[in-house]
């Protein structure tokens with residue numbers, strides 16, 4: 001077994017951040033949200049979850065670089081002091097020594113640079129819009145070495161453990177280490193029991209479906225590609241990297257994300273994919289961009305050499321790349 005300590009620490013950090021997000025969500029009000037430069041929302045939970053994860057990783061791996069989505073610059077503006085104070089108050093429930101200054105410092109531990117050797121990438125809340133709608137979101141942590149995700153952890157507090165059995169409740173933890181398979185645990189049991197998960201096996205036609213984003217993508221083209229690739233069941237529409245989780249555990253056969261026609265030049269961010277890609281690959285699947293090219297995690301935080309993502313079983317992956325070649329020709 002490899003990366004034992006990294007895996008353990010990433011799981012602890014993700015669980016702490018998930019508990020934090022659940023607390024904030026239960027008490028959240030609309031003014032606990034800011035708008036970022038790109039018009040996307042960020043909540044006190046995004047900031048607090050980044051603070052907690054970075055603080056936790058840094059305690060155990062003081063020399064490791066962290067590339068996180070958020071930074072504390074807006075929180076240091078005087079008009080945002082009430083927001084910072086709320087973040088600190090919630091954070092103190094998990095780390096008693098938190099104060100305003102430390103919380104900003106911990107958030108900014110995530111301002112490291114992508115490099116070719118080793119770094120962590122963190123999305124403290126992936127699917128902030130889903131979080132605000134009380135639907136799907138994920139805390140996503142990945143360790144990247146030499147451009148390759150080696151450890152990936154996704155905590156999905158709102159994801160049904162089993163779509164077909166609501167009694168099993170919501171809340172899932174996904175864990176993968178390169179070469180060691182993909183695992184999932186329910187967040188509902190007292191003891192975390194990680195069990196192997198696998199891709200869809202084709203025996204259940206209703207699961208031969210695609211998982212798509214609610215907010216992003218080219219839904220028109222995706223529809224045509226999905227059909228051409230031979231997937232006829234209705235898509236699952238859900239926010240965040242929970243989509244990687246449902247593909248890895250066989251609730252869907254494909255995750256397709258094509259550039260939106262309104263933002264054709266958008267490039268994906270490493271923290272939106274690194275953990276999920278490892279999870280699906282370790283479950284036996286394939287991940288690439290829309291042209292079938294390898295996803296690159298070590299050039300920049302923006303994946304400037306890739307466009308879109310195609311994540312699936314080897315057979316459907318091939319079929320989707322072929323269908324895309326046909327439609328894009």
Ligand SMILES: Nc1ncnc2c1ncn2[C@@H]1O[C@H](COP(=O)(O)O)[C@@H](OP(=O)(O)O)[C@H]1O
Pocket residue numbers: 040069123125126127128129130213214215216217238239240241260263266268269272
């Ligand atoms: N035009 C765009 N195309 C694709 N993804 C985008 C986008 N604008 C923002 N995003 C990313 O989409 C992520 C959410 O994915 P999804 O739609 O699958 O839930 C966001 O993550 P955050 O919520 O962490 O900001 C954000 O990084």
Ligand SMILES: [Mg+2]
Pocket residue numbers: 040041042069128
């Ligand atoms: Mg965001």
Ligand SMILES: [Mg+2]
Pocket residue numbers: 123125126127271272
């Ligand atoms: Mg994200």
Ligand SMILES: [Mg+2]
Pocket residue numbers: 046069123124125126127128
């Ligand atoms: Mg985010």
